[in-house]
Amino acid sequence: MAVQAINDGIFCIDIQHPDRKMFDCIMPTEHGTTYNAYVVKGQTKSALIDTADPDFTKEFMDSVDRCEVNVIDYIIILHTEQDHSGSLPVLMKKFPRAQIVATEAVAKLMLTHLHIATDKFMIVNEGDQIELGGRSLTFFKIPFAHWPDNTMVYESSTRTLFSSDLFGSHYSSDKLFATNSHEIKVAARAYYAEIMMPFATQVRKYTEKVIEMAPSIIATAHGPIWNQPSVILQKYMRWTSDQVEKTVVVPYVSMHGSSAVIAERLCLRLASKGVSVLSRNLGKKPDSLVVQSGLVMRDLVTAAAVVYVLPTVLGGPHPAGSYCAMLMNAMRVKTPFIGLLGSYGWGSRASTIFAEMTSGLKKAERLSDVQFEGLPTEDQLAEVDKYADDLAAKIMQLGDRLI
Structure with a gap:
């Protein structure tokens, strides 16, 4: 399904790249x-x-041929990253007279990433237009959605943006349009979490701008x-x-069962207080770390709290946690509450190290960390119950912030 009107x-x-299992590693x-x-x-x-992407240059070039365009007058690059620009060198050879069009930010990055000289580019600025005869393309800069060079183009006669x-979404499908698919919306949320969420302030402004444009x-x-x-x-x-x-995300790792006992008790108590819980085992299988961490980021797009339950390894939090x-720190999650529970063998600096690793989340309230030596007793699990009760109360007090 390479070419469709x-x-x-x-x-x-x-x-289509249906078997790609990881993006940006x-x-x-x-x-x-x-x-x-x-x-x-x-x-x-x-x-x-x-x-x-350069790995698909041949398929891409064959698809260009199927568009039945004898001459390409303009090749527009909206973003430097190679999955969007990687086939440009071959395309330039096929259409040597085509003007390469981009913003100055794109042109500068193309020099360093693809070694294409900036004098090869026709530079456009905010609001500039290219006339194609009966239709025009208007350029809008959207820096840090998600690189400093990202650009949008609007075709007014069809209101296509x-x-x-x-x-976007990482979703290979035989369907051209997303319509209102639940599965695609879930994929779009995961995509937002690890690509757009670090720049939520800028992205919100661009979203508001697009709403005003009212594209079809x-x-x-x-x-x-998106046809809707x-x-x-x-x-x-x-x-x-x-x-x-009203959701708490609980990423956890358990080497010998102690942390699993804590995580289970925490989840059950939170659920009993009317709080939704999403627990993610970061160490269940060899590929669990990356997959489950990705799910955690997706969960945290709208979660009220995240509580890690981790054992101590060599003095610090388990490496998977x-x-x-x-990753959560880098993604700048908006979660109001962050906490750490766990167990250790004979000593731990997990709380101090965890705080350092998440120091970028300055707007989040740090819950009191709770660490137990070895397998927790019933009295210690009662402390987990109180921890859950206190957290549930804090969440309920968020007021207008709750959806």
């Missing part, structure tokens, strides 16, 4: 991904928006196209707000 004169080249992609490029035909000129990485179609760089833009726009407005759900906590 979106509407009259606009075609999507969606290169940190993000699990259960459903693979796509690399989307677009051909826009006017009465007098044609433009190609973005290319494809080419949004680059913004509003949002054509993303990854995943199915309100679906993803409403989600982004919620995800980028400070609102949270440390990885997840450091």
Whole structure:
């Protein structure tokens, strides 16, 4: 399904990569991904928006041929990352007279990442237009959604917005349009968590701008196209707000069962207080760490609290939990409450080290850490009950922040 018409004169080249299991070596992609490029035909000129990952250059070039475009007048690069620009060198050889169009930010990064000289580019600025004959393309800068160079292009006659990485999903499918698919919305949330969430403030501004533009179609760089833009726009407005759900995420690791006992007691007590709980075992299987950490990030898009339950290893938190906590710190989650419970063999600096690893989350309230030596007794588990009760009460006091 490499080439499909979106509407009259606009075609999507969606290169499918269904068996890609990881993105950027940190993000699990259960459903693979796509690399989307677009051909826009006017009465007098044609433009190609973005290319494809270099591993798929041949398939991409074959797809360009199937668009039945004899001449490409403009090759527009919205974002430097190689999954969007990697086929450009080959494309430039096939269409040597095409003008390469990009913002200055893209052109500078293309020099360092693909070694394409900046004098090869036609530089466009905010609001600039390219006329194709009967239709035009307008450029909008969206820095840090998610790189400093990301750009959007709007085709006004069909109200089609080419949004680059913004509003995307890692989801390989034979369906061109996302419509209102629950599964695709879940994939879009995971994508937001590890790509857009660190820049939520900027992303919210861009989302508001797009709502004002009122596009009929949002054509993303990854995943199915949004032919009902309100679906993803409403989600982004919620995800980028400070609102949270009555949910506690519990990432845990247990080497010999002690931490598992604590995690189970915590989850049961929270549930009894009317709080939803999502527990994630970071060490259950060899591939659990990355997969479950990815799920934790997705959970934390709207969770009210996260409580890690970890054993101590060589004085610090278990490395699997440390990885997840450091990733959480990098993703700048909005979770109001953060805590650590755990067990240790004979001594621990886990609390101090955990605080250092999550020091970037300055808006979050730090719950009192609780550490037990060895297998917790029933009296100690009663402390876990109180911990859960206190946390549930704090969540209920969030007021207007609760969804």
